Amino acid sequence: MEITCIIFLVAIIRGIVSALQRRKPMITTIQGSVRESLCMSCAYAHIARGYRERDRIVSCTYAGSVRRIRFAISTCSMYCNRGVTSRIVRIAGFAQAAGVRDAVIAAKMTR
Numbered sequence: 001m002e003i004t005c006i007i008f009l010v011a012i013i014r015g016i017v018s019a020l021q022r023r024k025p026m027i028t029t030i031q032g033s034v035r036e037s038l039c040m041s042c043a044y045a046h047i048a049r050g051y052r053e054r055d056r057i058v059s060c061t062y063a064g065s066v067r068r069i070r071f072a073i074s075t076c077s078m079y080c081n082r083g084v085t086s087r088i089v090r091i092a093g094f095a096q097a098a099g100v101r102d103a104v105i106a107a108k109m110t111r
Helices: 002-022 098-109
Strands: 045-049 056-060 067-069
Antiparallel strands (some): 045 056
């Protein structure tokens, strides 16, 4: 009985080892056009370009520090579109909550 278990375990181990040795690495490629980095349209990006297309240095200036970007960015949590125009928002006034206003009036009356 013990010999049968040992032979069975050896056969399983040999099968696993041979499967690992025959395994080929899987290479995936993305078909289609090459997408441009998100940094090219970001307000926080500092982009220095040379005369050739591959001569380009991209740095991120978010939060006041400069970080060199060495690869194309697809998503960014700090992205700010530089093509969007900003406008000044004017606020006419603030409405106070009734409870706060009553508390302020009550405090003035007790003095």
